[in-house]
Amino acid sequence: MSQAKSPPTIVRQQLALDAYLQTLLDEVPEADESLPDPIVIEKSIAVVAEAISKPQQKLAVAEISPVVVAKPTLKSRRSTLVAPENPAKLQALSVMPDWAQYEFQALFFKVDQLILATPLIELSRTIKIDRKPSKIPGQPSWFLGLLDEHDCRIGVLDTCQLIFGKARGQQLNAEDHPAKRILITQDKKWGLVCDEILSIGKVKPDGVRWRTARQKKPWLIGTVIDELTAIIDVKQLVPHRKSS
Amino acid sequence: MSEDKKQGDPIMQWVTFCLGDEKYGINVMQVQEVLRITEIAPVPGAPSYVLGIINLRGNVVTVIDTRNRFGLPSKDTDDASRVVIIETDRHIIGILVDSVAEVVEMRASEIETAPNVGNEESSKYIQGVTSRDNKLLILVDLNKFLSDDEKAELDMF
Numbered sequence: 291m292s293q294a295k296s297p298p299t300i301v302r303q304q305l306a307l308d309a310y311l312q313t314l315l316d317e318v319p320e321a322d323e324s325l326p327d328p329i330v331i332e333k334s335i336a337v338v339a340e341a342i343s344k345p346q347q348k349l350a351v352a353e354i355s356p357v358v359v360a361k362p363t364l365k366s367r368r369s370t371l372v373a374p375e376n377p378a379k380l381q382a383l384s385v386m387p388d389w390a391q392y393e394f395q396a397l398f399f400k401v402d403q404l405i406l407a408t409p410l411i412e413l414s415r416t417i418k419i420d421r422k423p424s425k426i427p428g429q430p431s432w433f434l435g436l437l438d439e440h441d442c443r444i445g446v447l448d449t450c451q452l453i454f455g456k457a458r459g460q461q462l463n464a465e466d467h468p469a470k471r472i473l474i475t476q477d478k479k480w481g482l483v484c485d486e487i488l489s490i491g492k493v494k495p496d497g498v499r500w501r502t503a504r505q506k507k508p509w510l511i512g513t514v515i516d517e518l519t520a521i522i523d524v525k526q527l528v529p530h531r532k533s534s
Numbered sequence: 535m536s537e538d539k540k541q542g543d544p545i546m547q548w549v550t551f552c553l554g555d556e557k558y559g560i561n562v563m564q565v566q567e568v569l570r571i572t573e574i575a576p577v578p579g580a581p582s583y584v585l586g587i588i589n590l591r592g593n594v595v596t597v598i599d600t601r602n603r604f605g606l607p608s609k610d611t612d613d614a615s616r617v618v619i620i621e622t623d624r625h626i627i628g629i630l631v632d633s634v635a636e637v638v639e640m641r642a643s644e645i646e647t648a649p650n651v652g653n654e655e656s657s658k659y660i661q662g663v664t665s666r667d668n669k670l671l672i673l674v675d676l677n678k679f680l681s682d683d684e685k686a687e688l689d690m691f
């Protein structure tokens with residue numbers, strides 16, 4: 291009996307994850323062409339929580355996010371989960387960064403109320419914000435300026451704007467809500483401001499719901515399933531310098 | 535540094551000025567004089583970056599609101615405010631700054647290109663950056679400070 295109930299649970303979890311990921315992609319309108327879409331993470335979590343707390347309401351998830359069940363890609367995603375040895379999935383994972391192929395250490399940090407994770411290997415260090423970056427005229431608002439740190443000149447980026455979009459990012463980064471720390475990328479060219487560094491934890495690839503199709507939001511590479519924490523591919527989030 | 539390297543790495547002088555928390559540098563060869571703040575007569579219909587005009591010994595000189603140009607919030611002028619008279623492509627203009635600091639010397643090799651993450655147009659007048667006294671100095675290319683169309687428009691005031 292319990293064996294008979296097991297598959298629907300997996301399907302519900304899958305639907306909940308799909309709803310979560312789809313919400314990340316669909317629910318906020320494009321704010322700025324140059325920026326990734328904003329994320330309404332709280333709503334995603336609410337949708338997921340509702341789906342999990344009401345096991346008999348498999349259809350309820352569909353009602354909350356009818357687009358998700360209507361998408362033809364859902365079926366293939368579900369079948370991928372049921373049959374993990376599917377060659378198609380292995381092929382898709384081959385385009386992932388190297389660190390995503392094995393267990394990796396991730397840094398969990400907070401931007402506004404959102405907890406995010408990024409692999410430690412993409413970072414060189416973190417620093418406290420003890421002075422304002424030098425603002426360069428004519429740059430986008432998400433480029434907060436340059437900061438000389440030891441021998442490096444770091445371009446400081448407003449993570450909030452990059453992730454949530456311009457409107458919400460600027461609102462959250464008002465003078466009364468200053469970011470406290472900067473995550474410095476491995477190449478020491480960029481710094482991502484964040485409110486708080488929470489912890490370092492190990493993440494196994496099979497504990498992650500990977501986004502193998504990342505035409506939109508290429509920096510959102512997956513979600514830690516247990517904690518529903520978005521994993522950020524920092525290399526895809528930072529801009530490519532047009533000159534050096 | 536060897537003599538050969540010095541010859542290929544000329545020393546340049548820069549007049550530095552402050553706007554807000556940042557310090558900027560402009561080529562000393564393009565600076566004609568530095569004036570204390572004087573009466574600036576507004577020009578009707580002028581673009582937002584034009585503060586107005588001044589009479590400089592019988593010549594009408596347009597004064598640019600540098601804060602506006604750099605996307606900084608406006609600020610009332612005070613005793614430290616200065617109008618720097620510059621020459622750019624045969625145009626004489628004034629730029630209003632919070633204060634003028636000093637003249638510094640630096641080699642061309644000390645100047646690094648600033649990362650340009652926006653569109654090319656918006657920050658084309660940023661020539662580069664360098665560190666000075668543990669602070670970043672942003673170097674401005676006055677020849678690109680205004681576009682040709684903008685310079686032509688200033689001639690009509």
